[in-house]
Amino acid sequence: MRMSERVEWAAHCAVLLALLPDGRSLTAAQLAEYHGVPGPYLAKSLQALMQAGIVASRSGRSGGYRLARAADAVSLLDVFDAIEGEGAFFRCTEIRRRGPSRVAAARYTPVCGVAGAMWEAEQAWRASLARVNIADLAAGTVADAPPEAVAKGVRWLATVRVT
Amino acid sequence: MRMSERVEWAAHCAVLLALLPDGRSLTAAQLAEYHGVPGPYLAKSLQALMQAGIVASRSGRSGGYRLARAADAVSLLDVFDAIEGEGAFFRCTEIRRRGPSRVAAARYTPVCGVAGAMWEAEQAWRASLARVNIADLAAGTVADAPPEAVAKGVRWLATVRVT
DNA sequence: CCTAACTCGGATATCAGATATCCGAGTTCT
């Protein structure tokens, strides 16, 4: 069970957008270049972030993407759900209601023990991700990154066409 | 991101094996019939449980599967890992080290913030699953199942060929 | 001891979802 790489891309894009100066935005192609990922495919993930209301896009000649709300109001869980969809890891197919021990469906408890345990674990996972927001990650990235890498990033930002 | 149905099958098989009378075992075909799932494919999952040391198999004319150790020594996490493999949900591809801000690899912190948060959430998920063992699930299944379903299960067990 | 039947285990087709890409609709600046 592996999550899509696009979650990683989307998270890093959100962090970069959070670090932009006020009013500045970046195009999908620029975000792709900065992260070294295929541009047309990254666009698909940006569309998903758009539909989830995490980023806002502006069309036309000076268009681009920016965060749609404050960075500390976007959790890592929001980003994950935007890319992967909100379906649970575990989907109970009610196999207890199949086979020779089957009785009428109404007689069973609402959730079987296996599904309940899986659901509880998933809630723990979601709660942990919900505690992390993009502002935290952005601050951590700047603090932890090699100073030279930050400087190169700033230089790159000065180079690219302003949108 | 969805886990394989085989995890559900494997968990229910482990529960059923835990409920068997001492010394009794069931063949792959019998386990498949009881759960209403495709036999030859379930066998693949049983092989995975075998390699993980969760169940033990006996070959030959009176062969079958039984739990390899006490039911309370098998966690739901053990079953999950046996089926899905132990690879993490999130695999960091180090995109921070790509693109125009790249510097020498040695200058970076060991784990980036995004990967760290993902890893922590995954640990919470695993810890929750590790707290649930097959003996608990077996007890809960008997307690929660409709009495008639339990009776039908016992009758079925008396019907099938003893291995 | 030999036979025969039945079991598990790994190798093999089929299919869905993810991956990667392209072109059209719409918008903004000149």
Added chain:
DNA sequence: AGAACTCGGATATCTGATATCCGAGTTAGG
């Protein structure tokens, strides 16, 4: 008003999961 550039949804390719089969090995019985 025109032109160029942007986003957005529809389209090929491909890896991994799904479902199945047959052979090797083992056990009970004659």
